[in-house]
Amino acid sequence: MSGSRIVAVARRIAQGFRRDERTLALMFVVPIAITALLGWVLRGEQSATVNVVVVNDAGAAGQRIVDALISATTGAPDGIEVVAQADTRGAAEGAMRDDRASIALVIPASLLTDVMAGQRPVLTVITGGTDPGADAQRMGAVQGLVATMATEIGGISGAPVVIPEVVHETVFLSPDADSLDVLAPVFLGYFAYFFVFLLTGISFLRERVGGTLERLLATPVTRGEIVTGYSLGFGIFATIQVVVLTLFVLARIDVPSLGPIPAFTIGLDVASAGSPLLAFLLTMVLSLGAVSLGIFLSTFARTELQIIQFIPLVIIPQGLLGGIFWPVDQLPDVLQAVARVLPMTYAVDGLREVMLKGADLGSAVVQTDLAVLAGIAVLFVVLAAGTIKREVA
Amino acid sequence: MSASAAAVEAEGLSKTFGSIRAVDGVDLSLQPGFIYGLLGPNGSGKTTLIRLLAGLARPTSGEARILGTRMPSRPMLGRIGYMPQAEALYPELSVGENLGFFARLEGAFSRDAVDRVLELVELGDRRGTPVMHLSGGMRRRLSLACTLVHEPPILFLDEPTVGVDPALRVQFWAHFRRLSAAGVTILVASHVIDEADRCDELLFMRSGKVIAQGTPEELRAGAATTNLEAAFLHFAGLDAEGRPLVPAP
Numbered sequence: 033m034s035g036s037r038i039v040a041v042a043r044r045i046a047q048g049f050r051r052d053e054r055t056l057a058l059m060f061v062v063p064i065a066i067t068a069l070l071g072w073v074l075r076g077e078q079s080a081t082v083n084v085v086v087v088n089d090a091g092a093a094g095q096r097i098v099d100a101l102i103s104a105t106t107g108a109p110d111g112i113e114v115v116a117q118a119d120t121r122g123a124a125e126g127a128m129r130d131d132r133a134s135i136a137l138v139i140p141a142s143l144l145t146d147v148m149a150g151q152r153p154v155l156t157v158i159t160g161g162t163d164p165g166a167d168a169q170r171m172g173a174v175q176g177l178v179a180t181m182a183t184e185i186g187g188i189s190g191a192p193v194v195i196p197e198v199v200h201e202t203v204f205l206s207p208d209a210d211s212l213d214v215l216a217p218v219f220l221g222y223f224a225y226f227f228v229f230l231l232t233g234i235s236f237l238r239e240r241v242g243g244t245l246e247r248l249l250a251t252p253v254t255r256g257e258i259v260t261g262y263s264l265g266f267g268i269f270a271t272i273q274v275v276v277l278t279l280f281v282l283a284r285i286d287v288p289s290l291g292p293i294p295a296f297t298i299g300l301d302v303a304s305a306g307s308p309l310l311a312f313l314l315t316m317v318l319s320l321g322a323v324s325l326g327i328f329l330s331t332f333a334r335t336e337l338q339i340i341q342f343i344p345l346v347i348i349p350q351g352l353l354g355g356i357f358w359p360v361d362q363l364p365d366v367l368q369a370v371a372r373v374l375p376m377t378y379a380v381d382g383l384r385e386v387m388l389k390g391a392d393l394g395s396a397v398v399q400t401d402l403a404v405l406a407g408i409a410v411l412f413v414v415l416a417a418g419t420i421k422r423e424v425a
Numbered sequence: 426m427s428a429s430a431a432a433v434e435a436e437g438l439s440k441t442f443g444s445i446r447a448v449d450g451v452d453l454s455l456q457p458g459f460i461y462g463l464l465g466p467n468g469s470g471k472t473t474l475i476r477l478l479a480g481l482a483r484p485t486s487g488e489a490r491i492l493g494t495r496m497p498s499r500p501m502l503g504r505i506g507y508m509p510q511a512e513a514l515y516p517e518l519s520v521g522e523n524l525g526f527f528a529r530l531e532g533a534f535s536r537d538a539v540d541r542v543l544e545l546v547e548l549g550d551r552r553g554t555p556v557m558h559l560s561g562g563m564r565r566r567l568s569l570a571c572t573l574v575h576e577p578p579i580l581f582l583d584e585p586t587v588g589v590d591p592a593l594r595v596q597f598w599a600h601f602r603r604l605s606a607a608g609v610t611i612l613v614a615s616h617v618i619d620e621a622d623r624c625d626e627l628l629f630m631r632s633g634k635v636i637a638q639g640t641p642e643e644l645r646a647g648a649a650t651t652n653l654e655a656a657f658l659h660f661a662g663l664d665a666e667g668r669p670l671v672p673a674p
Contacts, residue, residue, distance in 0.1 A: 242513065243509060243511045243512075243513040244513045244514070244515060246481065246509065246513065247507075247509055247513030247527075247571075248530065249481065250479060250481055250502060250505070250507040250509075251502055251503070251527065251530040251531050252499055252500060252502045252503040252530070252531065252532065253530045254499070
């Protein structure tokens with residue numbers, strides 16, 4: 033071991049760093065910026081009021097309870113407010129589908145008879161089911177209403193106060209759905225976007241620095257043909273990737289025990305309501321935008337390392353703001369505005385709509401998401417073609 | 426199309442990068458079926474001049490014409506073969522795949538065309554070898570094959586024999602001669618003086634300007650020397666101790 037040679041190696045690295053201001057900046061600026069963004073998302077999260085729609089099946093007695101609940105929760109003093117009353121359970125679920133309410137409370141017809149008989153009445157609470165974490169919070173918020181109801185029931189019946197039993201049901205998926213059921217479908221889009229961007233960026237950077245791009249431009253090929261060809265080529269691989277990932281997420285293959293190898297399961301067996309084909313279409317349109325984005329950003333990199341450095345700028349913010357972990361409409365207002373221009377936001381929205389709520393191509397939400405994603409893809413195709421410098425189009 | 430008979434023409438062709446005049450008012454006229462040598466030291470503007478003539482760069486002033494068509498012109502690119510100084514090949518693709526790719530972009534793919542140029546550069550037995558496993562000389566040969574596969578009537582070759590061993594260099598030149606006999610116009614940039622004598626005509630280039638043009642004999646006679654290197658120094662206005670054309674090995 034020679035100390036001076038070790039120092040020479042270390043000095044060489046420091047000298048290289050000094051010339052690569054961008055890497056240096058990224059090492060210090062990016063972690064701070066990303067952490068700050070995360071803090072902004074978490075601290076600035078707007079807590080949404082839980083809007084309740086009540087279905088009364090218990091006649092006049094039930095109506096007294098409904099009125100008491102409305103007067104107790106007006107202005108949402110505890111973050112929960114009864115905003116509407118529906119005649120039927122179906123109407124209540126309709127209100128939830130339209131986002132007018134996030135939870136429904138069904139007062140059973142047998143309310144008074146149960147109380148008189150000394151039995152606990154059964155209240156049905158219906159949540160959306162597409163976000164188990166948020167649903168758990170909403171179920172917690174409902175406890176206050178249940179206490180109010182118990183007091184009210186005692187006043188009506190004259191019987192001792194009994195706390196009603198709460199049964200949880202959901203509009204979409206099953207009440208037993210876990211976070212994976214909700215996250216896995218959108219991860220399809222996120223991973224496809226990430227890898228397609230990375231592979232295209234590196235591949236096109238090689239064309240630029242390796243001289244093959246200039247050589248291509250010495251043939252009659254057009255810039256549009258190059259970008260379209262790239263989209264097709266990487267599109268094929270994105271297709272295979274998405275198909276395999278979709279199968280893994282949705283499937284469940286039980287492999288029996290074989291000799292010393294214990295039985296195991298392949299696939300996540302995620303519950304899905306919608307058409308995998310439509311989810312696939314959304315992911316493909318998203319990925320086409322990633323191809324062009326990779327070509328576009330390869331202009332601003334000189335080395336493959338610098339392409340990788342785009343990940344914290346391109347991929348991570350889309351993960352934080354795109355609605356994967358936190359609903360976009362609960363972000364601080366400024367970040368909501370940012371999220372509205374990110375393709376991931378529309379892909380996540382569309383994938384949830386399809387995979388969790390079973391929306392089809394007729395759904396206005398899915399149509400909008402597809403249109404916006406296609407628009408973003410076209411925009412970046414134009415930008416990417418613009419970065420391929422040639423004197424003749 | 427003008428009625429001009431010249432294959433390649435330039436009038437007052439100039440290209441500046443910032444304050445650097447890489448190509449400075451070049452006029453030339455290259456006749457079909459001749460081999461022209463573009464000689465000059467590194468940084469004299471040879472590559473930029475070729476890029477302007479081939480329509481890969483737009484001149485700051487002046488104009489370049491190929492077969493009477495003003496460049497840059499995308500359709501004309503199909504009638505030009507351009508061999509860049511650095512091999513522009515895909516290292517992970519095989520010899521045949523690289524050649525097939527460029528042939529398809531030129532719209533000239535056929536199995537025959539590919540076989541023919543592969544035999545020509547003696548890479549017929551290497552068709553399936555990935556380019557990353559080829560020697561430097563083999564890559565030059567493949568690069569030349571990619572340039573020739575669509576049988577262009579005009580060739581721009583930027584230092585085609587760099588890193589090519591003497592025996593292969595002789596073969597390259599024998600082939601250039603066959604092409605020119607078939608009517609192909611060739612412009613070869615080089616800083617290797619002993620290749621210059623193989624050209625029909627030479628253009629000496631220095632600081633972006635063509636400082637002399639003529640057959641090797643004419644240039645020697647004009648400089649009253651038997652040595653092309655001395656002739657270059659003469660036309661460049663340098664004495665025998667001036668900047669050497671070829672750096673000492």
